[in-house]
Amino acid sequence: MRIVLVGPPGAGKGTQATRLAEKLRIPHISTGDLFRANISQQTELGKLAKSYMDAGNLVPDEVTIAMAKDRMQQPDAENGFLLDGFPRNVSQAEALDELLQGESMKLDAVLDLEVPEDEVVKRIAGRRICRNDSSHVFHVTYKPAAKEGVCDVCGGELYQRDDDSEDTVRKRLEVYHTQTEPIIDYYKTQGLVTTIPALGSVDEVTTRALEALKGGSDGA
Ligand code: AP5
Ligand code: MG
Numbered sequence: 001m002r003i004v005l006v007g008p009p010g011a012g013k014g015t016q017a018t019r020l021a022e023k024l025r026i027p028h029i030s031t032g033d034l035f036r037a038n039i040s041q042q043t044e045l046g047k048l049a050k051s052y053m054d055a056g057n058l059v060p061d062e063v064t065i066a067m068a069k070d071r072m073q074q075p076d077a078e079n080g081f082l083l084d085g086f087p088r089n090v091s092q093a094e095a096l097d098e099l100l101q102g103e104s105m106k107l108d109a110v111l112d113l114e115v116p117e118d119e120v121v122k123r124i125a126g127r128r129i130c131r132n133d134s135s136h137v138f139h140v141t142y143k144p145a146a147k148e149g150v151c152d153v154c155g156g157e158l159y160q161r162d163d164d165s166e167d168t169v170r171k172r173l174e175v176y177h178t179q180t181e182p183i184i185d186y187y188k189t190q191g192l193v194t195t196i197p198a199l200g201s202v203d204e205v206t207t208r209a210l211e212a213l214k215g216g217s218d219g220a
Contacts, residue, residue, distance in 0.1 A: 001026060001080045001213065002105065004087070004096075004192075006184060007113030009172045010124035012198050012205060014137055016113065017084040019206050024213075026080040028135070029071050031064060031088070036134040053163050056171030058088055058179060065095045072099070080108075089179045093186050110187040111209055113198040117173065124164050132156035143202070 001024055005013045014030060021028035035053060038046030045063060052059045068086045071077070087093040100106055115123075123139065130136035130151040138145045138158060145151060149158050163172065187193045194212040198205050 001082075001108045002100070003080075003082045003108060003213070004110045004187070005082065005084045005113065006110060006180065007198065008115065008117070008120050008176045009169060010120040010127070011113040011115045012123065012202070013084045013113060014135060015143075015202055016198075016205055016209055017082050018135060018137075019202075020209055020213075021082045023206075023210065024080070024082070026082055027074075027076050028084060029068070029077070029081050029086070030084040030135065031059075031068055031086040032084070033134050034067055034071060035059060040131070050162075054168065056163060056168040056175060058175060061089070061091055061095070064088075065092060068092075068096075069099055087183055090182050090186055093183045107187075107190075107192055109194065109213055110184075110192040111212060112184055112193055112195045113205070114195050115198045119199060120173070121169065124169055127161065127164060128158040129161055130154065130156040130158060134161075 003020070003024075003026075005017055007013050014033070017028045017030065032053075035046065035049040039050050039053075040046070045067065048063065049059045058064070064086070068083075072081060083096075087096050096107075123142070126140040126142065128138045128140060128145070128149075130153065132151065132154050133156065136151050136153045136156065137143075138152075145158060150156075151158055163169075184193060196205065196208050196212060
């Protein structure tokens with residue numbers, strides 16, 4: 001299956017993507033995690049991306065699309081993938097369509113995680129991620145690590161993301177509404193979108209997402 005997860009910052013895209021990817025046996029591709037891996041390895045791409053990410057802006061399309069394409073063309077993604085955080089504007093969605101069409105492939109579903117803004121702010125404020133791998137995600141209240149400050153998965157140090165400061169989160173939400181939300185309409189015209197209410201426990205949201213994938217999109 002080829003799936004896109006959409007939703008505001010802090011909606012739980014990464015949390016759900018990890019679980020769904022494991023169930024569906026497809027790779028979880030997060031452009032945010034790819035950028036953060038480049039930042040920790042201090043690559044040129046990482047340096048460029050950091051300046052945009054810390055300001056809450058989108059990294060330019062040219063480098064983002066090239067990075068996402070490269071990842072989607074790895075052998076493990078041959079039979080499908082779950083995209084988290086890509087595409088993030090209409091031109092990235094068009095680039096993805098072009099890439100898929102070129103290989104006679106298509107998307108199967110777009111899951112839109114819907115969470116009220118006050119909940120998103122709480123989820124982001126308490127989030128802690130692992131220095132070794134930013135896909136290892138915790139929350140001080142909702143998903144505390146067994147030992148405070150230490151990743152349950154790999155023992156790495158837990159920290160708060162640089163772009164999770166109050167000002168940057170406000171900017172990221174604005175960018176989401178102006179640049180990313182339009183892709184929901186873009187995909188609605190293709191009949192691919194299912195809206196998933198993403199309040200409730202992590203398990204409940206996963207169940208709703210799996211149900212939606214089983215039933216196909218509702219075009220809503
Ligand atoms: P990215 O890393 O993608 O950040 P984001 O979209 O802002 O989303 P988040 O990762 O903040 O939230 P999430 O939805 O994954 O939530 P999570 O599962 O962690 O992008 C960062 C930046 O990179 C962008 O701002 C941009 O600069 C750049 N970038 C990335 N992709 C790009 C692109 N395509 N083009 C251009 N630039 C790009 O959950 C949040 C917290 O809530 C966690 O602590 C979790 O434990 C908790 N939680 C999750 N679910 C629940 C639940 N059901 N109940 C209670 N708590 C929950
Ligand atoms: Mg994420």
